[in-house]
Each structure stands twice: as structure tokens, then as C-alpha cells.
Amino acid sequence: MAEPGFRIPFRRRSRAIAWAKVLLPLAALALLSTMFLLARAPAGPDSIPFARLEEIAREPRIDRPRLSGVAPDGTTVTLSADRLTPLPGREDVYAVAAPRLETRTPGGGTATLTAGTGEVDGPARRLRLAGGVRVEASPATAVETPEVTADLSTGTAITGPVTGTAPFGAIEAGWLALEAGDGAGAARLLFDGGVRLLYHPQVTAEGP
Amino acid sequence: QGVSLGGSFATDPAAPVEVTADSLSVDQATGAATFTGDVVIGQGGLRLSAGTVEVFYDAATGAIARLLASGGVTLATPDEAAEAEGADYDLTARTLILTGDVLLTQGQSAVSGERLVVDLDAGTARMEGRVRTVLGGPPP
Numbered sequence A: 001m002a003e004p005g006f007r008i009p010f011r012r013r014s015r016a017i018a019w020a021k022v023l024l025p026l027a028a029l030a031l032l033s034t035m036f037l038l039a040r041a042p043a044g045p046d047s048i049p050f051a052r053l054e055e056i057a058r059e060p061r062i063d064r065p066r067l068s069g070v071a072p073d074g075t076t077v078t079l080s081a082d083r084l085t086p087l088p089g090r091e092d093v094y095a096v097a098a099p100r101l102e103t104r105t106p107g108g109g110t111a112t113l114t115a116g117t118g119e120v121d122g123p124a125r126r127l128r129l130a131g132g133v134r135v136e137a138s139p140a141t142a143v144e145t146p147e148v149t150a151d152l153s154t155g156t157a158i159t160g161p162v163t164g165t166a167p168f169g170a171i172e173a174g175w176l177a178l179e180a181g182d183g184a185g186a187a188r189l190l191f192d193g194g195v196r197l198l199y200h201p202q203v204t205a206e207g208p
Numbered sequence B: 001q002g003v004s005l006g007g008s009f010a011t012d013p014a015a016p017v018e019v020t021a022d023s024l025s026v027d028q029a030t031g032a033a034t035f036t037g038d039v040v041i042g043q044g045g046l047r048l049s050a051g052t053v054e055v056f057y058d059a060a061t062g063a064i065a066r067l068l069a070s071g072g073v074t075l076a077t078p079d080e081a082a083e084a085e086g087a088d089y090d091l092t093a094r095t096l097i098l099t100g101d102v103l104l105t106q107g108q109s110a111v112s113g114e115r116l117v118v119d120l121d122a123g124t125a126r127m128e129g130r131v132r133t134v135l136g137g138p139p140p
Helices: A002-037 A048-060
Strands: A067-072 A076-080 A083-086 A093-097 A098-106 A111-119 A126-137 A142-145 A149-150 A157-161 A162-166 A169-179 A190-197 B004-007 B017-021 B023-027 B034-043 B046-057 B063-075 B079-085 B084-091 B095-108 B108-120 B124-128 B132-134
Touching: A002 A076, A048 B084, A098 B124, A111 A149, A126 A157, A126 A169, A162 A190, A169 B023, B017 B063, B034 B063, B063 B095, B095 B124
Parallel strands: none
Antiparallel strands: A067 A076, A076 A098, A083 A093, A093 A111, A098 A111, A111 A126, A126 A142, A126 A149, A142 A162, A149 A157, A157 A169, A162 A169, A169 A190, A190 B017, A190 B023, B004 B124, B017 B034, B023 B034, B034 B046, B046 B063, B063 B079, B063 B084, B079 B095, B084 B095, B095 B108, B108 B124, B108 B132
């Protein structure tokens, strides 16, 4: 008969395998079931915003539009907004919500016009900004005006009465024209219609 | 040779400078700024009017260093008046230099010359270049 030392390890191993044959499939079954039993129920049909879908479908519009182009003299003109909605009854004219017009001239002159509302006339490539317009332009100019009319093909714009800061003082003017460079002259800001500038000298301490 | 003149040219260096004009053009590339059309520069009691005024300023701080007036200039202070072809108002050096057929009238006397250098701190002026003084009022 084989010595008992040899048989015991054999009997213990066969018992371990017998247990394994039972426990391992059970563990597998448990793992598999978690995939089905605990999975989230699929979202019901009510979570699809049907109401908004109808509204979106009925009212043609573009959310967060962004149009940009380059003017003949190299000025890049970019118009972005929250929303662009065609105006009923007016062909190719769109209402713009929170429009933002940015122009950059080859010479490095930049201008950013932001407004509450606006209107884009496609064929005429004209943008009218209203509802309080803020114009920030290099160098160091920031003015407010009630409304602005901008030509999207050249990047030029004419404002209403303006007040704000010029590069060297507080300024008021009848209007401000943002003129693109005409090849020879660089782009410039032309305050016109009567200008008043107030400058406060920064007197250094050791003045006379 | 030159003639020193008293006068009330003094201005407070901290007094705000007001510039009114028909238009102001600012070149976006270079930052050059020019007032045109009935330009009037006012600081305290001093009034300088001209056809065109070019502004020299520090782009970083926005501090105006010089105002260069041209196209016929008239200067008015509480009790003097002067005319010239051009004027250079240096805000840092606190001097105002009128050039070109300058005629300064003070009360009953008038002085003409090529250059009038005004020290805005001391409030004094100095006429230079072919100075002619006319007492008893400007030449007929």
C-alpha cells in the first residue's frame, strides 16, 4: 500500500479541485449577472426634449454662428454671435443676438465691437449693431455708442455719438469712423463731428 | 538778442488740458494722433487755438509729451495775446514756443519777432529774432 504521506496531499488536492469546480462557475455567474441585473434602466422616451425639437424645427436659426472673411486690403473681418435668426418677410436679412465683430488690419490695428442686438443684411453685407455698442480698438481706445453701422466687406464702421477713453485721455465725439487702410494709409480711427478730449497730466512728485 | 517780458503765462502743471476740435484722427499702426479743424487747447487761463495739432504721447502710459500746433496759431492768456505761424507746447519741459512772425500784445505795448519762448512755470516770456517793440499799442 502506498505510504499515507503520499496519499494525503493527493486527497487534499482532489478535494480542492472539487471545490474549485463548484465555486468558480458560481463566481462567474455572479459577475455576469451584475452586468444585467445592476445595469441602469434605459432612459425613457420622456427625456428627449420633443418640445424643444419642435421649436427648433419650426424656427429656422443658427446657434453660435461665426462668419469671417478678408477685405480687399487684407483686413480680416469676423462676425460671431449667440444666434442668427432670419427676419420674417425680409429676404436675406437676419436678426443677430449678442453680435461680436472683430477686425484686424494687416498693420496690426485691431477693433472689437460688441452689442446687445444686431441686424445683418446679407446682400448689402451691412451689419447694424444696436442696444448699446462697446468699441475697443488699438491703440488703447474704448468707447461706448448707441449704435454702429459696419460694412462687412471692408471691415469699416461708423458709430453714433461716442464717449470713452482715447489713447491719451477721456474723449467725446459726434461719431467715430473705423476706416480700413486704403493701401497707402494704414487703418485709422477718425473721431469726427466735434471732438472734446480731457487730459489729466500725471505730475511726477518732484515737479517744480 | 532777445527781450524778456513779464506776463501771466504761468499755468498749473497739474491743471487738466482740454482739447476741442472738429476731428481727431488716430493712426492704428503708428498711434500718431492729429486734431484738425478749429483746434483749441485750454489749460488753466491759457488758450491756444490752431488749425492742426499733432499729439506726441507715450503709448504705454498715455501721457502727452508735446502738442505741436500749426496752420496759424493764436495764444491768449488773461492779459496777453499772441499770434504766430506755429507753436510747440512741451508739457514735460513746461515750455511753449511760438514761431514764425510772432506778434505779442500786452496791454498797450506790442512786440514782434521770430520766436517767443514762454516758460510756463515762471510765467515769463522771451522774444527772439528781429525783435521790434511798439509802445502805445500794436502798429497801425
